[in-house]
Amino acid sequence: MSESANLNKLRPIDFCDVLDRIGGDTAFLKELLNIYFQEYTEKKRLLEEAITQEDFTKVCELGHSLKGASANLSLSRLRRVAFALETAGRERHLQLAQEAARSFDTEVQTLKAFLEGNPPGKFV
Amino acid sequence: MKILIAEDDQISSRILQKNIENWGYKAVLARSGQAAWEALQDEELRLSILDWMMPGMDGVEVCRKIRHRKKYKYTYIILLSARDRKQDIIAGLSSGADDYMTKPVNFLELRARLQTGKRIIDLEDKLLVIQTQLKDIASRDGLTKIWNRSEISKFLSEELERGLREKKPTGVVLLDLDHFKKINDFYGHAIGDQALLQVVSRLKRKIRKSDKIGRYGGDEIIIILPNCGLDEIKKVGERLRLAVGKIGIRTDLDTVPVTVSAGCATSELPGTASADKLIKVADGALLKAKGRGRNCVVVAGQDREPAREQINV
Numbered sequence: 001m002s003e004s005a006n007l008n009k010l011r012p013i014d015f016c017d018v019l020d021r022i023g024g025d026t027a028f029l030k031e032l033l034n035i036y037f038q039e040y041t042e043k044k045r046l047l048e049e050a051i052t053q054e055d056f057t058k059v060c061e062l063g064h065s066l067k068g069a070s071a072n073l074s075l076s077r078l079r080r081v082a083f084a085l086e087t088a089g090r091e092r093h094l095q096l097a098q099e100a101a102r103s104f105d106t107e108v109q110t111l112k113a114f115l116e117g118n119p120p121g122k123f124v
Numbered sequence: 125m126k127i128l129i130a131e132d133d134q135i136s137s138r139i140l141q142k143n144i145e146n147w148g149y150k151a152v153l154a155r156s157g158q159a160a161w162e163a164l165q166d167e168e169l170r171l172s173i174l175d176w177m178m179p180g181m182d183g184v185e186v187c188r189k190i191r192h193r194k195k196y197k198y199t200y201i202i203l204l205s206a207r208d209r210k211q212d213i214i215a216g217l218s219s220g221a222d223d224y225m226t227k228p229v230n231f232l233e234l235r236a237r238l239q240t241g242k243r244i245i246d247l248e249d250k251l252l253v254i255q256t257q258l259k260d261i262a263s264r265d266g267l268t269k270i271w272n273r274s275e276i277s278k279f280l281s282e283e284l285e286r287g288l289r290e291k292k293p294t295g296v297v298l299l300d301l302d303h304f305k306k307i308n309d310f311y312g313h314a315i316g317d318q319a320l321l322q323v324v325s326r327l328k329r330k331i332r333k334s335d336k337i338g339r340y341g342g343d344e345i346i347i348i349l350p351n352c353g354l355d356e357i358k359k360v361g362e363r364l365r366l367a368v369g370k371i372g373i374r375t376d377l378d379t380v381p382v383t384v385s386a387g388c389a390t391s392e393l394p395g396t397a398s399a400d401k402l403i404k405v406a407d408g409a410l411l412k413a414k415g416r417g418r419n420c421v422v423v424a425g426q427d428r429e430p431a432r433e434q435i436n437v
Contacts, residue, residue, distance in 0.1 A: 021228065022139060023146075035134050064177060068206060069135045071228050 012111040015120065018074035026121035029073075033115065036069055040108055047085075047101050051094070059097050060089030066104065078107050125242060126150045128172035130160035130186065131204070132179055136227070140173060143231050147238070157181025161189060167196060170245045171238065176205035176216065184219040191220035198248045200241035204229065265339040267317055268324045276338025280348050280399040283336075287350065287391055295352030295390045297361050298406040299327070299368075302383045302418040304343040311377055318375040319382050323368050330367045345384075346403070354390050354423065361386040361421035369419060383419035385410060393425050 015029075022028050043062055050058035063086030070079035081104045088096035127149045131137040134155075141151040152169060154160040157178045163169060164186070174183035181189075183203055190199050203221035205212060216224045222244070223237050263275040271279065280296065287294040301307075301323060308316035320343065328337060331347060340346040349360060369383035387410025389402055396402040409424040416422065 021231065022142070023231075028142060032135050032138060035138060039134055061179070064206075065133060068133045068177075068227065071206070072133070072135045072139060 011118075012075060012077055012107065012114050014074035014076060018072075019120075021072075021074070029120040032073060033120070036073060036075075037108075037112070039069065040066070044105065051097055051101060054094060056089045056092040056097070058089075060086050063087070063089050063100070075107075075111065078104065078111065081107055125171060125245075126152055126166075126169050127238070128152045128154060128160060128163055128169050128174075130154040130157065130163075130172065130178065130183065131175040132156060132177070133175070136175070136204075136229075140229070140234075143234070144238075147235055149238070157183065157186050160186050164190060164199065169199070170197060171200050171202075171241050173202045173204060173234075174221070176203055176207065184216060184221075187216075187220040197252070198245065200244055202234075202237055202241065268321060268339055270324055270328075270345075271336060271338035273338065273340055276336060276340065276346055276348065277399050277403075279336045279338075280402065283348055283350050284391055284397075284399060284402065292351040293353040293390045293392045294402070295349035295357045295360065295388065296402050296406045297347045297349065297357065297364060298340065298387045298403065298410045299345045299347070299364065299384045300386075300410055300414070301343040302385055302414075304382075307380060307382070311375070311380065315375045315377050315380065319373050319380050322373040322375075323382060323384065326367045327364055330363055340403075346406075352390065354392055354426070357388045357390055358421060358423050358426070361388045361423065365419065365421050385413035385418045386421040387411070387413055387424065388421060389424040 018029060019026065022032070043066060047059065047062050049055075050062065063082050063084075067079055067082035067086055070076075070082050081100055085097060085100035085104060088094075088100050127144055129137055129140045129144065129151055131140060131153075132155050137153055137155070141153060144151045149171075152163055152166075154163050155178075158181050160172070160174060160178075160183075161181060164172065174186055176183040183205075187201055187203065190196075190201065200223075201221045202223040202225060203216045203219075204225050204227055205216060206227045207213075207216075208226040213224050222241065225234060225237065263271060265272045280294070283294045286292075301320065304316065304320075307319055324337070324339075324345065327345060327347065331337060331349075334350050336348040338346050338348075347364070349357065352360060365384055365386055369381075372379040372381045387406045387408065389396060389406035389409055391397075391402060393405055396405055405424045409422040413420050413422040
């Protein structure tokens with residue numbers, strides 16, 4: 001693996017991978033990231049509600065949905081946490097669901113902070 | 125060509141949409157299985173990309189529903205899923221999907237797979253055109269290209285049913301070329317065919333768009349007249365008789381005088397409840413017309429002397 005590829009893997013977003021998937025269009029990537037953050041705002045609210053009500057089916061569904069969206073944008077850390085959330089929902093494990101939801105939110109904030117200093121197109 | 129993208133995840137949907145539009149397709153978006161099913165009521169939507177996991181009705185269920193439809197043209201379905209185990213792929217394809225792709229989607233591969241789908245849709249369209257052409261050929265008389273006996277009988281049955289529902293009479297005129305055998309014997313069958321074609325052409329010019337004309341037998345032509353009662357059918361019969369016999373028919377060899385005898389009947393008469401019975405009554409009237417010396421019109425149930433114009437062959 002080359003040094004730049006290694007660097008990409010360490011970042012919360014793999015720019016090379018995602019830009020390869022969408023034809024190198026950085027403006028489009030910005031649009032997709034905006035959709036991602038907007039959707040997350042709504043999904044976060046639904047997730048908190050589902051955890052409070054111990055609605056594990058909903059937790060699983062939301063985890064699955066966040067996993068798909070994260071995978072599409074090559075957000076590998078977020079995808080992994082979303083998978084943990086989906087699994088916690090499927091296994092009806094409240095504590096793991098709570099932890100995964102918290103971790104996911106932390107990772108989203110990390111991603112936002114990263115993107116402020118490193119907007120799409122800066123590193124490819 | 126329109127493609128349905130049924131995907132609840134907005135990012136996946138947007139990426140698919142952008143790619144598909146770049147490839148020259150028109151994207152139709154649905155965010156749930158139910159919305160996809162509603163969109164698929166549009167018969168022009170023949171290619172679809174369905175996500176397996178969707179809220180409510182999932183992609184697999186949409187597939188099954190599509191395959192249970194009878195009257196629609198073929199819809200080519202690519203099922204998308206993050207599930208990549210063999211049993212998932214088998215389950216997806218068994219639900220009626222034509223193709224299966226795992227997420228995240230490789231777009232070069234998707235483009236090629238959509239082209240495969242388009243080829244299959246185009247092939248089906250070509251087959252449907254040929255099927256329609258073959259059906260038409262099978263429904264028409266080879267020489268005159270008017271409806272053949274079985275097809276015209278079908279039309280008559282349908283028209284009788286409609287007339288019964290709408291309380292409107294259905295008329296039938298059965299025409300027979302007078303001394304057609306003599307024309308064939310004297311001039312030969314090729315000239316006989318030319319004469320028959322000209323007769324049909326003259327008759328077609330004198331009927332309404334809603335009327336149907338067919339070849340009932342060798343030289344017997346039948347015309348079905350929706351909403352035509354006993355008051356009018358005599359006039360129609362006379363008009364048709366005159367249209368054929370007034371001027372001789374020009375053929376490759378000679379101008380041949382051709383006349384027709386006509387037997388008319390309508391569904392208002394007793395004993396005409398079915399197509400066969402109505403034709404039988406019209407045929408009885410035609411026999412009477414022949415008996416009265418040909419080149420005349422007889423309406424079943426009306427025994428007045430017919431108008432006549434003698435043309436010798």
